[in-house]
Amino acid sequence: MTSLSGKSVALRDIQKSWGKTTALDGVTLDIEAGKFTALLGPSGCGKSTALRLISGLEAPTSGGIKIGGEEVTGTAPAARDIAMVFQSYALFPHLSVAENIIFGLRVRGINRSERDVKLTAAADLLGLRALLDRKPSQLSGGQQQRVALGRAIVAEKSIFLMDEPLSNLDAKLRGEMREEIRSLQQRLGVTMIYVTHDQVEAVTMADCVVLMNHGRVEQVAPPRQIYDAPQTLFAAKFIGTPPMMTFATNMLGIEIENVTLGLRPECVKITQVGPIRGEVTHVEYLGADAMIECRVQDTILMCRVPGKTDLTSGSAVSLNFAPEDLHAFDSTTGRRLKHLPFEIEAASALQATGFTQADQS
Numbered sequence: 001m002t003s004l005s006g007k008s009v010a011l012r013d014i015q016k017s018w019g020k021t022t023a024l025d026g027v028t029l030d031i032e033a034g035k036f037t038a039l040l041g042p043s044g045c046g047k048s049t050a051l052r053l054i055s056g057l058e059a060p061t062s063g064g065i066k067i068g069g070e071e072v073t074g075t076a077p078a079a080r081d082i083a084m085v086f087q088s089y090a091l092f093p094h095l096s097v098a099e100n101i102i103f104g105l106r107v108r109g110i111n112r113s114e115r116d117v118k119l120t121a122a123a124d125l126l127g128l129r130a131l132l133d134r135k136p137s138q139l140s141g142g143q144q145q146r147v148a149l150g151r152a153i154v155a156e157k158s159i160f161l162m163d164e165p166l167s168n169l170d171a172k173l174r175g176e177m178r179e180e181i182r183s184l185q186q187r188l189g190v191t192m193i194y195v196t197h198d199q200v201e202a203v204t205m206a207d208c209v210v211l212m213n214h215g216r217v218e219q220v221a222p223p224r225q226i227y228d229a230p231q232t233l234f235a236a237k238f239i240g241t242p243p244m245m246t247f248a249t250n251m252l253g254i255e256i257e258n259v260t261l262g263l264r265p266e267c268v269k270i271t272q273v274g275p276i277r278g279e280v281t282h283v284e285y286l287g288a289d290a291m292i293e294c295r296v297q298d299t300i301l302m303c304r305v306p307g308k309t310d311l312t313s314g315s316a317v318s319l320n321f322a323p324e325d326l327h328a329f330d331s332t333t334g335r336r337l338k339h340l341p342f343e344i345e346a347a348s349a350l351q352a353t354g355f356t357q358a359d360q361s
Helices: 047-055 098-106 113-127 141-154 171-190 199-205 223-228 231-239 342-352
Strands: 007-016 021-031 036-041 062-067 082-085 159-163 191-196 207-214 216-221 246-249 259-263 269-270 278-285 289-296 301-304 317-320 327-330
Touching: 007 047, 021 047, 021 207, 021 216, 036 047, 036 171, 036 199, 047 082, 047 159, 047 191, 047 207, 082 141, 098 113, 113 141, 113 171, 141 171, 141 342, 171 191, 171 199, 171 207, 191 199, 199 223, 207 223, 207 231, 216 223, 216 231, 231 246, 231 259, 231 327, 246 301, 269 301, 278 301, 289 317
Parallel strands: 036 191, 036 207, 082 159, 159 191
Antiparallel strands: 007 021, 007 062, 207 216, 246 259, 259 327, 269 317, 278 289, 278 317, 289 301
16 A cells, blocks of 8 residues: 555634534634644534534535645535545445445446455555455454545545544554554555544544634644643643642632642652642552542642552641642633743742741741
């Protein structure tokens, strides 16, 4: 199977409504050619609608769509150089694996010798050679997924659109298929746009994550960047397991209006002597790690520790963190503040050195 050339996708001020219901609200997005882009977000955020608009299965209420720099807003799906893989796989139960894979080629009138060459290449790429005579009912979920991928591959399109293709598989098989799909995209060189509500899928597979919420784009960034520097409170709480903790500035002994602080659980350290005093309220054993829930005044802080911990509910603990691990957000807009207010920098620096504001007064 030869490498394909992916194409870019651009959405410009896309609005999609059904009556009073708005699915997409002014979405502008650039998807880079030849990259794996994940559309991530909770149910109802508009990610599947965006995919259907790119495919041409739905038309936008307003706005424009370009593929490879060419306007396609009013173009039929067949003319958009796309292949789709659905959650349901959409296999014909009465056809064999081979017949399912080449079905689209037969409809397009591709001659048999060319069909056979493409079928063999796709079957070898996906490890389906021994299964070509079977019917879908004789396949496992992962094998059915590979057949759906094979049908997309033989079409030799520049863009693969995938709508939650792994949601019907068990956890172990999802992990295996994540690796296979990512490797497939890299080998083929296609542009892959992958819809998922599972952040693990998004951050482990994608070159770029488009995080969506209520029909709008919250943040577009590589997985590491969106984790390390979330641009909104929603992004901070959605990305990460467990999510980023948020709390008011008074936990640092200061009062600043309209500022919410954020801190990742792995950044909170349990120390023998530390500036923050708390009490363990819950211990969740996760094997190699354990999540420790601590109450500090009226705030709950989580910290990740090695699984072999002796801490139990009711234990008194001292906590600490590095000032640079703090994130600050505007409480009204939810947007990230570019710089920590001076008072927060000062207070967190004091905390990190083992002093409280009371010690300095």
